[in-house]
Amino acid sequence: MSDKASTGISRRELLMMIGAMAGSATSYNAMASMGLVEESRFNGPPKLDGDPKGASVLILGAGIAGMVAAMELRNAGYKVKVLEYNSRAGGRNWSIRGGDVYTELGGATQHCEFDKGLYINPGPWRLPYNHHGILDYARRLGVRVEPFQQLNFNAYVHSTQAFGGKPQRYREIQTDYLGHVSELLSKVTQQGKLNEMVSKEDEASLLDSLRRIGALDRRYRYVPGRESSNRRGFQKPPGGGLDARPIYSKDLTGLSEILKSGLWRSIGAGWSTEFQSTIFEPVGGMGKIGEAFGRELADLIEYERKVVKVHQNRKGVEVTYVDPKTDGNPRTVTADYCLCTIPLSVLSQIDLNINPKMQAAINAVPYAAAIKIGLQFKRRFWEQDEHIYGGISYTDLPIGSIGYPNTDYFQPGKGVLLGGYMFGPNAMKFTAMPPEERVKKAVEYGAQIHAQYPQEFDNGVAVGWHRVPWTLGCFGTWTDELRAQHYDDLCQIDHRFLVAGEHASYIPGWQEGAVTSAIDAITRLHHKVINA
């Protein structure tokens, strides 16, 4: 077989196309068989057997990691106290609802004017089904969950550089891409060009699978017809009565146009394990989990405590905190051990006496820029006009994506969209704007996808994570090199001090990282206490 097929495609190019199409699934299976991809390590609540003999643990931070640790250590018989900077529990587990007031670093204050029941989650907003830990705590705390639509075939993929800037439906781009690629592969299979790679017996199955997966006709062509229209949609869908006869979709997008548009980049956006169905969200906002933890641990958490110093000696740990409003009124509290869940961005500025390697690890991790913008509209036009019920549209505009509410479908009245979700340079640029400017820009950009924006916009809030007073960034951005150099040093117990949080996990930026990190930390701490 010659390397160059008569279609003008080299074998290498063909394999690359297969790889691009099958990419996520294939590499995931390969990695899973090598043990490189883990589902959550969560195996149920930790079994902290044995008597801690009255040992006390001071926990810094009432986010998910701190509160998981507090609940389990309390249940195991420890004396537990939690110090929290904010006046609420949850940390980055947080929902902003109508009536809430948020002041960011620099003093800009936003008064959220959303209608009752409407919210945005500035931090985490999804609970993947395979994040067993956070889901288990939500269940134990009685937090109701509902499905989160990650992948909506009727949502848009959008490029300012393609299709005249007109957003395309995911189902059309996905179907056309798979159809064309399947047809190509069918052709070379039929031409016997895959002889070296596919056995004669497999060839028939391969063709059959391509026909089904690619929505090809009986002659293995991706053409207008029932098969393609069933996937991408009809020009006129079938109905009832006299005028019932469907008209097939004729305007299939050409392969070259799809490839040039770059919209194929969005096809696999929801395919990785943390985005696969079924994903959940708490009813009423992600903050419901943190709030439930806060109620459960009401006796243990002290709010508005800004930690400025953590020193340990042979007998215990001494933590000094001040009033966050004044930086005054320093007070000291002591315990046998300290579990610190304060983000490294803040912890690297706190006076610690720990071993130099651990301090170096705490100082080594930069924090990611991220921003979320919630926009309230006078009506749910995305549902009423465009039949988009939940899910996400993706765009190459700076806003990155538009997330539709996955709850209260068909309700009259106002609705809130996630009008922008950015990382990297765009997030930095938006963070550098005043909040009202961020909202204004998100409305301007979003209007290129939904023309109803200017008419229907009501109000909005915008949270840039580098301006959040208690995190100074969104999450720890580890690299492989940084992990090799510092990760193990960060996770060690240094005499009476240890850390937990998403920053001490391999699931950065996810609540599951905080949960599994906390459980690992307290399990090791408990072992040390019992054997002391």
Place this chain on the structure above:
Amino acid sequence: MNKMKMQGVVAAVLLSTSAVAMAAEPDAAEGKKVYTTICQGCHMPDAKGAVGAGRYPALANNPKLAAKQYPMMMIVNGSRAMPSFARMLAPDEIAAAVNYVRTHFGNHYPDVLTTAEVKAVLPQKSDYERH
């Protein structure tokens, strides 16, 4: 910002010292642009920083800026939670930002950081330049 302009600045630096002063002029507008679109996200529009559970240091009236290498290395390497901007900003943008903060916000340091000096300390060719 484009490569042509970048090379122009480098050429000016190499040709004569008077050209350095000339090159510093368009720098101010560029420096202000970088500061207002990126830096002020944390260091704030008045460069006075901010205090929460942790703090962002003030760049205004900051004696640490006396040595131009100090802010340059901060931007190139990052520091603690502050990320490195070596891959996000072009060398002349880094130089412009440094020159801007060293001559504004109550700072009066006349010596100019050149693009060549930034390039010399970049860990490798930045992604920006490889484009």
